[in-house]
Amino acid sequence: MSGTDALLPPVNGKLTANAPLAPLVWFKAGGAAQWLFEPKDTADLQAFLAALDPAMPVMALGLGSNMIVRDGGVPGVVVRLGKPFAKVTALDDVTLECGGGASGILVSSTARDKGIAGTEFLRSIPGTVGGFVRMNGGAYGGEVKDILVSCDVVLRSGERVTLANEELGYTYRHSTLPEGCVVVAARFKGRPGDPAAIQAEMDRISASREASQPLRSKTGGSTFKNPPGHSAWKLVDEAGCRGLQIGGAQVSEKHTNFLLNTGEATAAEIEALGEEVRRRVKESSGVTLEWEIQRVGEFARTPDDQRVGISK
Structure with a gap:
């Protein structure tokens, strides 16, 4: 250090x-x-x-x-x-005040209890409000840009500012939030709804996820963004990558847009597998898959200062 x-x-x-x-x-x-x-x-x-x-x-x-x-x-x-950042409260009949560390399950459950519809899709995203806001999290027909009113962020300088939805430059799984800032709170606006109907929709989403995704595995969720006009999982499957392995990393047999750590996989093996999938899909379909998973930090170094496990 x-x-x-x-x-x-x-x-x-x-x-x-x-x-x-x-x-x-x-x-x-x-x-x-x-x-x-x-x-x-x-x-x-x-x-x-x-x-x-x-x-x-x-x-x-x-x-x-x-x-x-x-x-x-x-x-x-x-x-x-x-x-301290995981609280969710109702501001009015259709708006929630959510801490940046609150989970999607807590947000959607609180909305249900308050009779606020429109946040059910957050039930299916295993993350926190801060991540949802930064990445325009979405699933099952909903996206954060559809419900976000504004968010509070602490900039790298330490200044706290409030940013409106239209200031975040939202596109598919992307925002223009400043580098190094931390989302500490957000306000989500839904619509009046019946708690029983909201719960039924959450149950439907949960059942769909359970049937189609490897929820009890060491995984990172959706690996690649869906290219325009395509489903990433289908491109991966058609490229023959279902079950493909590098070391302890494997493409899920259940859902081919999920990578798995089958035991003791290194991060290098997981990332290398993703890059091999991208190569095969490009070769097979001509489509270049974009990572949805964030890859952060530094590669491990060998004594020769070479990257470990990553093919160039």
């Missing part, structure tokens, strides 16, 4: 050096964070970022459900929002 490590600002929350990230991400693979910061509240996060060396990288981590953390770990500070 560098000499700047000793100069990190004081915190009221928890700051851990060399914190393993594999236990915190769904793939259960990858390296450590140079620093893992779990702020006590928004003021704690603001003060820390304001005083932090501007050269120190900052990355937010939610449930780690759609992420590959490379084996060399993540330099700088990884910010993880815990219970």
